[in-house]
Each structure stands twice: as structure tokens, then as C-alpha cells.
Amino acid sequence: MQPPATPGGTVTNSTIAPFSERLMMFCNYLLAGIGLGGLGFSSALLWRNDLIPKTGVQAKDVFEYTREGVGFMMSKGWLEEPPKMDL
Structure with missing residues (x-):
């Protein structure tokens, strides 16, 4: 029976990445979508008119x-189906 892991994690000698590029790109895609939604929500509720164009510029960026990440994922064929895990 293993003792519980420490909050800092466990150091191993493995040279294999624990997460795939596909998973990391998919998480980046999801977080960027959440960020876009948050920027839209914040610009709708702002009372200061000088900040609305700034949030629009941030949303554009x-x-x-x-879009660049989605193009990369589509070129690799990663976007058609969600990531799977072998059991």
C-alpha cells in the first residue's frame, strides 16, 4: 500500500512526458473559449466606457x-473527436 502523495508531487526518473501534446492543446482550446466568454461578459457589464474598447482588443487577440491553435489541431487531425484514454 502506497502512502498518500505529497502536495508537491513525486519526482520520477521517467523521460516520457506525462501529458500528450494533444491533451495540452485541447485544454488550451477550452481555456481560450472560457476566456473569450469572460471578456464578452465583462465588456457587457462594464460601466466605464474607456475600458470597453480595451476588452475588445484583448478578445481579438x-x-x-x-484560431491559430485550432488550425494546428485541425492539421494534425486532433479536433474531430475528443481525446480518448485507453483503459
Whole structure:
């Protein structure tokens, strides 16, 4: 029986990455979508008119970053189906 893991994790000698590039890109895609939604929500509720264009510029930058990542995922064939795990 193993003792519980420490909060800092366990150091191993493994040279294999614990997470695949596909999973990391998919998580990045999801987080960017959440960020875009948050920027839209914040710009809708802002009372200061000088901040609304700034959130629009940030949303444009996040959208371009996400679109670039989606293009990469589509070129690799990673976006058609969600990531799977072998059991």
C-alpha cells in the first residue's frame, strides 16, 4: 500500500512526458473559449466606457491565438473527436 502523495508531487526518473501534446492543446482550446466568454461578459457589464474598447482588443487577440491553435489541431487531425484514454 502506497502512502498518500505529497502536495508537491513525486519526482520520477521517467523521460516520457506525462501529458500528450494533444491533451495540452485541447485544454488550451477550452481555456481560450472560457476566456473569450469572460471578456464578452465583462465588456457587457462594464460601466466605464474607456475600458470597453480595451476588452475588445484583448478578445481579438485571444480569438486570433485560439484560431491559430485550432488550425494546428485541425492539421494534425486532433479536433474531430475528443481525446480518448485507453483503459
